[in-house]
Amino acid sequence: MRVDFFTWNEIFQNIPERIIKRYKYYERKEEWARYLSPPQTFAIYGMRHLMSLKFDSSLECLRLWGFIFNETERLFRAKQINKKIIAVMGDLGGIPPIIYSFKSLIGFYPDCLWWQPFFSENYNLFEVTGKASFPETSCYSRVIYATFLKKAYFPKPDLIIASTGASCDDYSCVMQKVYNLFYKDKKTEFIWLEIPPRKEKRESAIKLLKENYQRLAKILSEITQEKFTIEKLISGIKRVNLIRRNYQRLKELVGKSEIAPLGSLEMLLLEFGNLHFYSDILEWQKILLGILNLVRKRIKDNEGVLNKENKKIIWATPPADPLYLIYFEDNGTRIVGSEYIIHQALEIIPINKNKDPFTALAESYLSASLIGKTKERAYLIINEVKKYQAKGVVISQVFGASHCAYETEILKEEIEEKTKVPVLIIDIPLPSSEIPLQTKTRINAFIENL
Amino acid sequence: MRIGYFCLYTPIELLKALSLKPIRLIPSQKFDLTSRYFRYDACPFLKNLFSNLINKSWEFDAIFLLSLCDGQRRLGEILQKEINNLKIYEIYFPRTYNLTAFQFYYEEILDFIKLFERDLNLINKRLKEEIKILNEKKRKLLEIVNNLNFLKKAEVVKKFWEIGDIPENKFLEPFASKKEKVLFLGSYFTPVDWSIAERIEKYFTIVADSFCTVSRGIDFYPPISNLKDYLFFYFSKIPCILRRPNKIFYNYLKKKIDKYQINKIILYALKFCDAFSFEKESLKNYLKRPTLLIESDYSSDTTLQMETRIGAFYES
Numbered sequence: 001m002r003v004d005f006f007t008w009n010e011i012f013q014n015i016p017e018r019i020i021k022r023y024k025y026y027e028r029k030e031e032w033a034r035y036l037s038p039p040q041t042f043a044i045y046g047m048r049h050l051m052s053l054k055f056d057s058s059l060e061c062l063r064l065w066g067f068i069f070n071e072t073e074r075l076f077r078a079k080q081i082n083k084k085i086i087a088v089m090g091d092l093g094g095i096p097p098i099i100y101s102f103k104s105l106i107g108f109y110p111d112c113l114w115w116q117p118f119f120s121e122n123y124n125l126f127e128v129t130g131k132a133s134f135p136e137t138s139c140y141s142r143v144i145y146a147t148f149l150k151k152a153y154f155p156k157p158d159l160i161i162a163s164t165g166a167s168c169d170d171y172s173c174v175m176q177k178v179y180n181l182f183y184k185d186k187k188t189e190f191i192w193l194e195i196p197p198r199k200e201k202r203e204s205a206i207k208l209l210k211e212n213y214q215r216l217a218k219i220l221s222e223i224t225q226e227k228f229t230i231e232k233l234i235s236g237i238k239r240v241n242l243i244r245r246n247y248q249r250l251k252e253l254v255g256k257s258e259i260a261p262l263g264s265l266e267m268l269l270l271e272f273g274n275l276h277f278y279s280d281i282l283e284w285q286k287i288l289l290g291i292l293n294l295v296r297k298r299i300k301d302n303e304g305v306l307n308k309e310n311k312k313i314i315w316a317t318p319p320a321d322p323l324y325l326i327y328f329e330d331n332g333t334r335i336v337g338s339e340y341i342i343h344q345a346l347e348i349i350p351i352n353k354n355k356d357p358f359t360a361l362a363e364s365y366l367s368a369s370l371i372g373k374t375k376e377r378a379y380l381i382i383n384e385v386k387k388y389q390a391k392g393v394v395i396s397q398v399f400g401a402s403h404c405a406y407e408t409e410i411l412k413e414e415i416e417e418k419t420k421v422p423v424l425i426i427d428i429p430l431p432s433s434e435i436p437l438q439t440k441t442r443i444n445a446f447i448e449n450l
Numbered sequence: 451m452r453i454g455y456f457c458l459y460t461p462i463e464l465l466k467a468l469s470l471k472p473i474r475l476i477p478s479q480k481f482d483l484t485s486r487y488f489r490y491d492a493c494p495f496l497k498n499l500f501s502n503l504i505n506k507s508w509e510f511d512a513i514f515l516l517s518l519c520d521g522q523r524r525l526g527e528i529l530q531k532e533i534n535n536l537k538i539y540e541i542y543f544p545r546t547y548n549l550t551a552f553q554f555y556y557e558e559i560l561d562f563i564k565l566f567e568r569d570l571n572l573i574n575k576r577l578k579e580e581i582k583i584l585n586e587k588k589r590k591l592l593e594i595v596n597n598l599n600f601l602k603k604a605e606v607v608k609k610f611w612e613i614g615d616i617p618e619n620k621f622l623e624p625f626a627s628k629k630e631k632v633l634f635l636g637s638y639f640t641p642v643d644w645s646i647a648e649r650i651e652k653y654f655t656i657v658a659d660s661f662c663t664v665s666r667g668i669d670f671y672p673p674i675s676n677l678k679d680y681l682f683f684y685f686s687k688i689p690c691i692l693r694r695p696n697k698i699f700y701n702y703l704k705k706k707i708d709k710y711q712i713n714k715i716i717l718y719a720l721k722f723c724d725a726f727s728f729e730k731e732s733l734k735n736y737l738k739r740p741t742l743l744i745e746s747d748y749s750s751d752t753t754l755q756m757e758t759r760i761g762a763f764y765e766s
Binding site: 132133134135137138162164165166167168169170172173174175176177179180183192193194196197199201204205207208211212373374375399400401402403404405406407408409410 | 489491492521531546557719724743
């Protein structure tokens with residue numbers, strides 16, 4: 001069932017204390033490690049946008065939300081319990097399998113905080129970047145710089161890994177600015193890694209990525225003073241693969257099912273869980289498994305969360321404002337597939353006895369959404385359309401984001417030509433509690449034509 | 451074969467050693483027609499470059515593209531869709547100073563060379579000759595343009611890249627001005643932007659610049675060496691704001707500021723050019739000079755406003 005924020009809070013009141021106490025992060029026993037809180041808590045902390053959204057009323061999803069919104073607290077706690085904090089920027093998915101091969105490391109993507117101003121309906125982080133003279137016509141990811149300045153969203157990292165190259169310009173500029181903040185700081189090491197493009201000849205790119213990863217493993221070993229072994233990496237990769245595999249199963253079940261067993265907002269959060277597992281891989285594994293079982297049960301019971309008649313669509317590029325997903329669902333569509341520019345974080349890392357695990361990581365990363373030709377990204381979307389028999393595609397964009405300026409029309413053309421389904425392109429504006437009327441009209445017209 | 455290019459990292463000496471004729475693409479005109487594959491927030495330079503290609507502003511057979519920014523990296527795919535019979539060579543140039551990334555670039559160049567010539571010894575021999583010739587020409591050019599005002603310098607350097615022409619010194623008037631000195635830097639600077647420099651020079655003297663189409667292109671001299679060392683020079687020594695980290699670029703600016711005792715900086719960013727528009731604050735902090743950011747999308751609507759801002763900067 002999908003419920004509004006207020007109903008969601010009422011439902012929470014009925015959860016027995018013993019269940020609330022059951023869920024703890026970092027496998028800790030202490031009371032401070034609890035993360036299941038009333039949704040109201042997050043709204044009071046500033047996540048006002050929650051009041052405009054709709055949520056899955058299950059305990060499994062409540063657990064998901066509690067876990068995600070607890071991440072800031074969790075990162076500060078990690079520091080207190082002597083974990084080393086690694087901020088990973090730009091590569092979106094390639095590096096965490098290495099980080100999570102070390103017991104005392106917690107890796108996270110500050111990149112995901114681009115949702116922060118939207119969930120809080122607050123311009124404050126944009127104002128900070130404005131004061132630093134960042135251009136208004138650039139990707140919303142610019143707020144990440146502000147989160148480093150504010151020092152409230154995550155503790156000071158022990159290491160920052162910034163990846164750039166065959167990637168977007170906006171975030172490369174943001175990382176440069178973050179580098180400027182840290183390069184004199186002896187306590188925080190900052191390393192740059194190159195993201196190679198995907199070309200026909202793959203050997204050089206694999207070699208480059210492999211050397212990146214080997215270098216990184218060495219640095220991490222020095223930071224943790226923990227010996228790095230190939231066995232540890234293999235076991236780290238296996239853990240990550242388990243999560244990726246379960247997410248793939250979940251996505252297929254949700255997308256192919258006659259009914260909609262889960263809403264798109266939760267699916268978005270689950271997909272992004274593949275990046276850094278919201279800073280606690282073991283607990284994330286359990287949360288994901290819980291939702292997978294819930295979906296299986298719902299399919300068996302023929303219990304959907306949306307109207308059965310809703311038209312199937314695919315969503316490309318993650319919407320900065322989650323309200324758009326809800327609006328589409330409320331108005332007759334169902335998002336069955338996605339290409340949220342993190343394809344590299346969804347692919348199974350191909351480890352086997354004959355392959356060096358660094359090579360496997362590199363090969364897996366070469367499936368990244370944005371490192372190749374736009375045509376190749378279009379195929380990812382086209383595959384989703386065909387796989388889930390979608391009736392349309394929505395591409396959400398950010399005005400001024402470098403890749404959007406060059407890829408959108410090619411994507412549209414390729415998708416329309418190969419699938420014959422309509423494509424709607426929308427720009428997501430700055431944080432607001434409402435979708436602009438003109439955009440609503442365009443969305444409604446698109447849905448009517450599906 | 452005539453081959454067009456625009457990025458400063460293009461190994462021109464190598465292109466010549468391969469018996470290709472490199473032509474630097476510095477558009478002189480602004481056309482309104484552009485490709486539908488560019489969204490309105492695409493780089494104005496790339497859009498105008500495309501329009502100039504369609505309008506046949508240059509005669510060439512192929513284009514050599516590097517990948518310093520996202521727009522450049524994606525340009526090849528758009529050109530492929532829009533222009534028939536244009537050979538496109540796309541080479542990945544690293545953003546970082548990672549040595550394995552250099553190796554990646556080096557291998558890309560080797561593959562490119564193989565398309566024209568299999569004898570690497572021969573290429574190395576020819577390359578040394580070409581480096582020597584171009585270095586000599588650039589040194590001579592630098593001597594000449596050092597005495598010119600900024601716009602004349604931009605014009606002479608443009609001609610040099612286009613047709614290899616170095617004018618006689620006696621035909622050029624040396625320039626002297628007592629106006630306040632500024633450093634002028636920013637996005638790819640073409641004749642379409644020259645009116646901005648004219649406006650600046652109403653109030654200031656542009657004594658130094660770091661445009662890759664003006665000074666930066668003739669400030670660096672690769673060693674007369676083998677292919678790998680030569681490419682490594684391009685990779686490691688030539689400054690560009692897009693490289694990560696971009697400290698070498700800042701050091702280059704610092705030297706200019708000290709050499710010419712400059713008090714103010716004017717940063718020119720094309721609309722949606724992240725590389726420069728993100729850097730205003732860093733320039734101000736690192737170079738410790740007042741910095742004015744002016745933006746343009748080649749539209750004439752903004753010129754009056756721009757002049758007012760330059761005037762206010764002069765008074766401040």
